[in-house]
Amino acid sequence: MYSREIERLLNAGKIMEGDAVEVLLNGKSHAGILLPKISDVGENVITLKLDNGYNVGLKFAPGMQIKKTGSAGKLSQMPRLIVEKKDLPSIAIISTGGTIGTHIDYKTGGVFMSRTPEEILAMAPELQNFVNLKSLSSPFRTPSEDMTIENWKILAIEVAKQLNDPEIKGVVITHGTDTLHYTASALSFMLTDLGKPVALVGAQKSPDRGSFDGTLNLVCGSWFAAYSDCAEVAIVMHGSDSDDFCYAHRGTKARKMHSTRRDAFRSVNDSPLAKILADGKIEMLNGNFKKRKDGKTIADTEMENSVAILKIYPGSDPKLLEFLVSNGCRGVVLEATGLGHVPTGQGGTDSGVFDKKFNWLPEIQSASEKGVLIAITSQTIYGRVSPSVYRNLRLLFDAGAVFCEDMLTETAYVKLAFTLAHSKNIEEAKKILLENLAGEFNKRLVEKDILE
Amino acid sequence: MYSREIERLLNAGKIMEGDAVEVLLNGKSHAGILLPKISDVGENVITLKLDNGYNVGLKFAPGMQIKKTGSAGKLSQMPRLIVEKKDLPSIAIISTGGTIGTHIDYKTGGVFMSRTPEEILAMAPELQNFVNLKSLSSPFRTPSEDMTIENWKILAIEVAKQLNDPEIKGVVITHGTDTLHYTASALSFMLTDLGKPVALVGAQKSPDRGSFDGTLNLVCGSWFAAYSDCAEVAIVMHGSDSDDFCYAHRGTKARKMHSTRRDAFRSVNDSPLAKILADGKIEMLNGNFKKRKDGKTIADTEMENSVAILKIYPGSDPKLLEFLVSNGCRGVVLEATGLGHVPTGQGGTDSGVFDKKFNWLPEIQSASEKGVLIAITSQTIYGRVSPSVYRNLRLLFDAGAVFCEDMLTETAYVKLAFTLAHSKNIEEAKKILLENLAGEFNKRLVEKDILE
Numbered sequence: 052m053y054s055r056e057i058e059r060l061l062n063a064g065k066i067m068e069g070d071a072v073e074v075l076l077n078g079k080s081h082a083g084i085l086l087p088k089i090s091d092v093g094e095n096v097i098t099l100k101l102d103n104g105y106n107v108g109l110k111f112a113p114g115m116q117i118k119k120t121g122s123a124g125k126l127s128q129m130p131r132l133i134v135e136k137k138d139l140p141s142i143a144i145i146s147t148g149g150t151i152g153t154h155i156d157y158k159t160g161g162v163f164m165s166r167t168p169e170e171i172l173a174m175a176p177e178l179q180n181f182v183n184l185k186s187l188s189s190p191f192r193t194p195s196e197d198m199t200i201e202n203w204k205i206l207a208i209e210v211a212k213q214l215n216d217p218e219i220k221g222v223v224i225t226h227g228t229d230t231l232h233y234t235a236s237a238l239s240f241m242l243t244d245l246g247k248p249v250a251l252v253g254a255q256k257s258p259d260r261g262s263f264d265g266t267l268n269l270v271c272g273s274w275f276a277a278y279s280d281c282a283e284v285a286i287v288m289h290g291s292d293s294d295d296f297c298y299a300h301r302g303t304k305a306r307k308m309h310s311t312r313r314d315a316f317r318s319v320n321d322s323p324l325a326k327i328l329a330d331g332k333i334e335m336l337n338g339n340f341k342k343r344k345d346g347k348t349i350a351d352t353e354m355e356n357s358v359a360i361l362k363i364y365p366g367s368d369p370k371l372l373e374f375l376v377s378n379g380c381r382g383v384v385l386e387a388t389g390l391g392h393v394p395t396g397q398g399g400t401d402s403g404v405f406d407k408k409f410n411w412l413p414e415i416q417s418a419s420e421k422g423v424l425i426a427i428t429s430q431t432i433y434g435r436v437s438p439s440v441y442r443n444l445r446l447l448f449d450a451g452a453v454f455c456e457d458m459l460t461e462t463a464y465v466k467l468a469f470t471l472a473h474s475k476n477i478e479e480a481k482k483i484l485l486e487n488l489a490g491e492f493n494k495r496l497v498e499k500d501i502l503e
Numbered sequence: 504m505y506s507r508e509i510e511r512l513l514n515a516g517k518i519m520e521g522d523a524v525e526v527l528l529n530g531k532s533h534a535g536i537l538l539p540k541i542s543d544v545g546e547n548v549i550t551l552k553l554d555n556g557y558n559v560g561l562k563f564a565p566g567m568q569i570k571k572t573g574s575a576g577k578l579s580q581m582p583r584l585i586v587e588k589k590d591l592p593s594i595a596i597i598s599t600g601g602t603i604g605t606h607i608d609y610k611t612g613g614v615f616m617s618r619t620p621e622e623i624l625a626m627a628p629e630l631q632n633f634v635n636l637k638s639l640s641s642p643f644r645t646p647s648e649d650m651t652i653e654n655w656k657i658l659a660i661e662v663a664k665q666l667n668d669p670e671i672k673g674v675v676i677t678h679g680t681d682t683l684h685y686t687a688s689a690l691s692f693m694l695t696d697l698g699k700p701v702a703l704v705g706a707q708k709s710p711d712r713g714s715f716d717g718t719l720n721l722v723c724g725s726w727f728a729a730y731s732d733c734a735e736v737a738i739v740m741h742g743s744d745s746d747d748f749c750y751a752h753r754g755t756k757a758r759k760m761h762s763t764r765r766d767a768f769r770s771v772n773d774s775p776l777a778k779i780l781a782d783g784k785i786e787m788l789n790g791n792f793k794k795r796k797d798g799k800t801i802a803d804t805e806m807e808n809s810v811a812i813l814k815i816y817p818g819s820d821p822k823l824l825e826f827l828v829s830n831g832c833r834g835v836v837l838e839a840t841g842l843g844h845v846p847t848g849q850g851g852t853d854s855g856v857f858d859k860k861f862n863w864l865p866e867i868q869s870a871s872e873k874g875v876l877i878a879i880t881s882q883t884i885y886g887r888v889s890p891s892v893y894r895n896l897r898l899l900f901d902a903g904a905v906f907c908e909d910m911l912t913e914t915a916y917v918k919l920a921f922t923l924a925h926s927k928n929i930e931e932a933k934k935i936l937l938e939n940l941a942g943e944f945n946k947r948l949v950e951k952d953i954l955e
Contacts, residue, residue: 148851164851191855193850193856193857194844194851194893194895196840196850197846197847197848199817199818199856199858199861200818203817205856229841229844230816230840233816234817307841307883308883309884309886310841310843310881310883310885310886310888311842311886312886315886356818358818359819359823360814361814362812362838364682364685365650365652365654365655366810367811370830371811371823371826371827378822386814388682388759389680389681389762390763391762392646392648394648394649394651398648399644399645399646404645404651404653404654404657406651406653409651431760431767432760432761433760433761433767434761434762434767435763443648461816498744498763
C-alpha cells in the first residue's frame with residue numbers, strides 16, 4: 052500500500068506499474084520505470100528502475116511530481132534486443148538459475164524464474180556499454196541447492212566451449228548463491244589450462260526488493276571477465292553491505308558466510324583476488340594469481356560421485372563412516388574440530404568416561420585399508436589442520452588420514468571427487484590431494500592475516 | 504639454540520633454566536624465572552615468566568646483564584601453596600583438561616598434562632590478589648575432542664555443587680578449546696535457574712610458547728566469575744590476537760572460528776556479553792543478559808544421547824538420514840545451505856539433471872512420521888534460516904522440519920538432546936526447540952550487526 056500522497060499523484064497521472072515516468076523531487080529529475088510497490092520500503096516511497104539498471108527509492112516530499120513518459124505496454128517488451136558491438140570486448144553469459152535468475156513481472160509484481168538469458172540481461176542493460184554480449188546460453192536452470200556433480204560437468208563443458216571461441220575474453224555465470232562456492236571449486240579443478248577469467252555471480256536479494264544486489268554483481272563480474280588479466284575461476288559478489296563495490300574471490304578459497312547479507316561471500320585463508328567498482332576500475336589485491344594466456348581450455352569432467360562429508364562433534368558416531376564405506380563410498384571428508392581432531396579417547400583422557408564406541412580410529416583405519424580416502428578439514432573454517440602437534444592427531448595420520456592443510460571442507464569435498472577419478476590407487480590419490488592444483492592451498496598463509 | 508651473545512651471558516652467570524633472574528636491558532630491570540628456550544622466538548631472545556604470571560621475551564642488546572637471584576631447585580617447588588584470603592570474593596576453579604590444562608616442566612622444557620588444579624593455578628599466581636580460591640577440583644581430565652554428553656553431565660553436577668555454596672561468587676572451568684562451545688551450550692541448558700556467572704576458559708597456544716594465552720583467559724575469566732553481575736554461562740577467551748583483553752561470549756552464541764589464533768572464539772548472531780581487561784575492568788557490551796539472583800542452581804542432566812548432525816551439500820545422500828533413523832536416532836540437525844535449503848529437485852529445476860535419489864524430502868517426511876525430530880540450521884553460520892521465502896523451504900516445513908532461526912548448528916545439536924529428554928512427544932519437543940531457553944535465539948538480531 053502506498054501512502055495517500057503517493058496514491059493521489061499516481062491516480063492523477065493515470066500511472067501504472069511498469070510505466071516509464073519522470074519524477075521531479077526536491078529540484079531534481081529522475082527518469083525510469085515505476086516498479087511494483089516494494090514490500091521492505093516505507094509506504095511513502097516509490098521505486099524506479101533507472102536506465103542504468105539500478106533501482107532508486109524516492110520518498111514523497113511536498114512538491115513531488117510524477118509524469119508518465121511511456122506506457123507499461125510498450126516498456127514490458129522484455130526481452131530487450133541485444134545489439135552486437137564489435138568494438139567492445141566480447142564475453143559469454145551463461146545462466147543457470149537461482150535468485151539472480153529470476154525477474155520481476157512489471158504487470159503483476161510477482162517474481163518469476165527467468166526463462167531466457169535476455170530476461171537476465173534486462174536487469175543490467177548497461178552491460179552493453181562496455182562489453183559485447185556475444186553469447187547468451189543456459190545449459191540448465193536450477194536453484195543451486197538442487198545442483199549435483201552432473202550439473203558441474205555440463206557447466207564445465209559449456210564454459211570451455213565459450214572460452215575456446217577466440218573472440219570471447221571471458222565468461223560470466225549467473226548462479227544461485229547457496230552452493231555457488233561448491234560450483235566455483237568444481238570449475239576450478241575441471242577447467243584445466245584455463246587462460247581467461249570466469250566470473251560466477253549471484254544475488255542474495257530478489258529483484259522485487261530495493262536491496263537487489265544482482266545488478267552490481269553482474270556488472271562487476273562482466274568487467275572482471277572482459278577486462279581483468281586474472282585467468283581464474285572467481286566468485287564476484289558484493290564486497291560490502293552497501294551497493295558500492297564487489298570482490299572477486301578465488302573459486303577454491305571462498306565461502307557463503309551469511310544466509311541473507313549481500314556481502315555473504317568471504318575469502319577464507321586468502322585475500323580476495325580483486326576489488327571491482329561498477330565503473331570498471333579493477334584493483335588486484337592478491338599478488339598470487341594466474342594470468343591470461345593463449346591455448347585451449349579443457350573441461351576435464353571425470354569425477355568420482357561416491358564421496359561424502361561427515362561432520363565430527365561430541366557424540367558423533369563412527370558407524371556413519373562404516374555405513375558409507377559399506378555402501379561403496381570411495382572418499383570421505385571428515386570435518387573435524389580444531390587442528391583436525393576426531394574423538395579417539397587417546398588424547399590424554401584419564402577419566403574412564405570415554406566410551407570406546409565413540410572412537411573413530413578403528414573405522415578410519417579400516418576404511419583406509421579398504422582403499423577409501425579419508426580427508427581431514429576443520430570446522431573452524433579459518434586456519435589450518437596439522438597432524439604434528441598432538442599425539443592423537445599423529446594416530447589419525449598413521450591410520451591413513453590426509454590432513455588437508457588450510458583447504459576448506461567444501462573445496463576438499465570437490466577435490467576428493469576430482470582426485471579419485473584421476474588416480475590409479477589411493478597412494479597416488481593422497482599425493483594429488485595435497486598438490487596445489489587451483490590455489491586451494493595458500494602457502495603464504497600467515498596466521499595474523501586471515502580471520503576478519 | 505641461543506645466540507653466542509646470550510650463551511655467553513648465561514654461562515658467565517652459571518644460569519640455568521628455571522633459575523630466578525634479574526635482567527638489565529636498555530636501562531630497565533626485569534625480574535622473573537628463566538623459561539626453557541622457546542622454539543618460536545629468535546635465538547637472540549630469552550623468555551622470563553614474570554611474577555605476575557606473564558611471559559616476556561627479551562632480545563639481546565649491547566649492555567644486557569643477567570643476574571641469578573634464585574636457583575631452579577627452590578623455584579620449581581610447584582604446586583605453590585594456596586593461601587585462603589577471606590576478604591576477597593570466593594570462586595571455584597574446575598579443571599577438565601585441554602591445552603590450558605597442561606604445564607611446562609621447568610627442568611626439561613617439556614609440556615605435560617597438569618595433574619592438579621594447583622598446577623593449573625601456577626600459570627596465573629596473580630589470581631590470589633583478587634579472588635579467594637575456595638575450591639579447586641577436577642571431575643575428569645580429558646582433551647575436549649574426546650568429550651561426550653556424559654562429560655557434560657558430570658561437569659554440570661560439579662558446577663551446580665560449587666554454585667550452591669553460598670560463599671562462591673562464580674565458577675571458572677578450564678577446558679580444551681576444540682569443543683568448548685558445545686560444552687558451553689550444554690551447561691547453558693542444563694544449569695537451570697542459574698544465578699551466578701560461569702566462565703569457561705581455554706588456551707589456543709601451549710605454555711611452552713611465548714604466545715601462551717591461557718594466563719590472560721584464566722585471569723579475565725576469574726574477574727568475570729567473581730565480580731560481574733552476569734549470571735550466564737560464558738566463554739571467556741582473547742578478544743584480539745594481542746594479549747590485551749578478553750571477551751565473554753554467551754555460551755549458546757559462540758563458536759571456535761580459527762584452528763590456532765588466540766582470538767578464535769567469536770560471538771555469532773549476537774554481540775559479546777562483556778569485554779574484560781586483565782586489571783579487572785568489566786565493560787558490559789550486550790544489554791540483554793541475565794543478572795545475578797539468589798536461589799539454588801539445579802543441574803538438569805536429562806539428555807537424549809541418540810541425536811546427530813548431518814551436513815548437506817551437492818550430492819549429499821539422504822540414505823544417511825535413513826540409516827540414522829533405522830538405528831534409533833531420535834533427532835537430527837541438518838546443517839543445510841543458505842536459508843535452510845536441502846536438495847529436493849522442487850525449487851524450480853527444469854533441466855532434467857536432478858536425480859531423485861538426491862531428494863531429501865521423502866526421508867525427512869518419513870523420519871518425522873516416525874517421531875524423529877528434524878532440525879534445520881545453516882552452514883553459512885551467520886544469519887537466519889526461514890521457511891517463508893521459497894516454495895521448497897515450505898515443503899521442508901510441511902514435511903515436519905523445524906527451522907532453527909539464528910541458532911548455531913552446535914547449539915541446536917545440544918538443545919535437541921536436551922529437548923528430546925524433556926518432552927512427552929514430538930509436538931511438544933518442536934515447541935520447546937523454538938523456545939528461547941538460554942539466549943540461543945537473538946530476537947534483536949539485525950542483519951547489519953552480525954557479520955564481522
